[in-house]
Amino acid sequence: MRTIVAGNWKMNTDRASAEALVSSVVKEAATFGNDVQVIIAPPFPFLAKAVEQCAGTSIVVAAQDCHQAEKGAYTGEVSAAMLKSIGVGACIVGHSERRQYFGESDALIGEKVAALLAHGITPIFCCGERKDERESGAHFDVVTEQMKGALGRFSKPELERIIIAYEPVWAIGTGLTASTEQAQEMHAHIRMLLHTHGASVSENVPVLYGGSCNPTNAAGLFAQADVNGGLIGGASLVAEQFLELIRIAGSASA
Ligand code: PEP
Numbered sequence: 001m002r003t004i005v006a007g008n009w010k011m012n013t014d015r016a017s018a019e020a021l022v023s024s025v026v027k028e029a030a031t032f033g034n035d036v037q038v039i040i041a042p043p044f045p046f047l048a049k050a051v052e053q054c055a056g057t058s059i060v061v062a063a064q065d066c067h068q069a070e071k072g073a074y075t076g077e078v079s080a081a082m083l084k085s086i087g088v089g090a091c092i093v094g095h096s097e098r099r100q101y102f103g104e105s106d107a108l109i110g111e112k113v114a115a116l117l118a119h120g121i122t123p124i125f126c127c128g129e130r131k132d133e134r135e136s137g138a139h140f141d142v143v144t145e146q147m148k149g150a151l152g153r154f155s156k157p158e159l160e161r162i163i164i165a166y167e168p169v170w171a172i173g174t175g176l177t178a179s180t181e182q183a184q185e186m187h188a189h190i191r192m193l194l195h196t197h198g199a200s201v202s203e204n205v206p207v208l209y210g211g212s213c214n215p216t217n218a219a220g221l222f223a224q225a226d227v228n229g230g231l232i233g234g235a236s237l238v239a240e241q242f243l244e245l246i247r248i249a250g251s252a253s254a
Pocket of ligand 1: 167171
């Protein structure tokens with residue numbers, strides 16, 4: 001399986017810095033090798049330009065969210081069909097910031113996954129426990145519930161088109177990272193949940209780690225048997241760090 005390095009730029013960058021960041025990554029694209037898949041997720045206004053800039057490379061441009069409806073009176077929202085029409089290839093859904101600040105439920109996130117699959121866009125489904133849930137020992141149950149609640153409705157071929165990102169909420173943007181053991185045991189748990197849908201699902205669905213992943217800790221994380229790469233926030237905003245993470249991913253999959 002290829003190691004995936006996905007950058008989530010959140011509500012950061014302006015037009016000039018987004019274009020400059022994409023251009024720094026594009027310049028190096030020929031060096032990435034076939035074992036690494038690079039995905040970048042700029043803010044909505046910069047997606048179309050990023051698609052244009054990445055044309056002819058293997059870099060996939062992703063959105064950070066979408067609306068579940070096909071179209072209609074949803075002022076301010078963006079549909080999967082719109083994303084498809086500009087060449088977006090993947091979309092993050094269920095990020096903990098969406099769950100926390102916008103009250104997104106697992107059922108709603110499942111609807112977004114369905115909308116993306118219907119348009120041939122790869123959903124990057126995020127799950128992960130809060131600090132209090134980890135401290136009370138509920139982390140495996142929390143992730144099980146999130147997976148079942150959002151993804152339980154999908155068929156085996158549909159599941160095989162999804163990327164999962166395990167992002168412990170306490171590690172996102174905090175500088176705290178899950179230890180390699182904590183990451184591996186949760187990824188193995190997710191793999192086991194996927195396995196209930198068939199061996200091919202657990203073999204083919206990439207499971208990424210996210211949460212203060214950076215060039216210092218990435219090698220250890222990406223070396224874990226069930227960690228297939230990373231969803232990177234802060235470090236993906238610094239071209240040198242993001243490119244270094246891509247290089248580390250290349251060595252991990254070699
Ligand atoms: C994220 O937002 O998905 C994330 C992992 O952020 P950071 O790398 O900054 O913790």
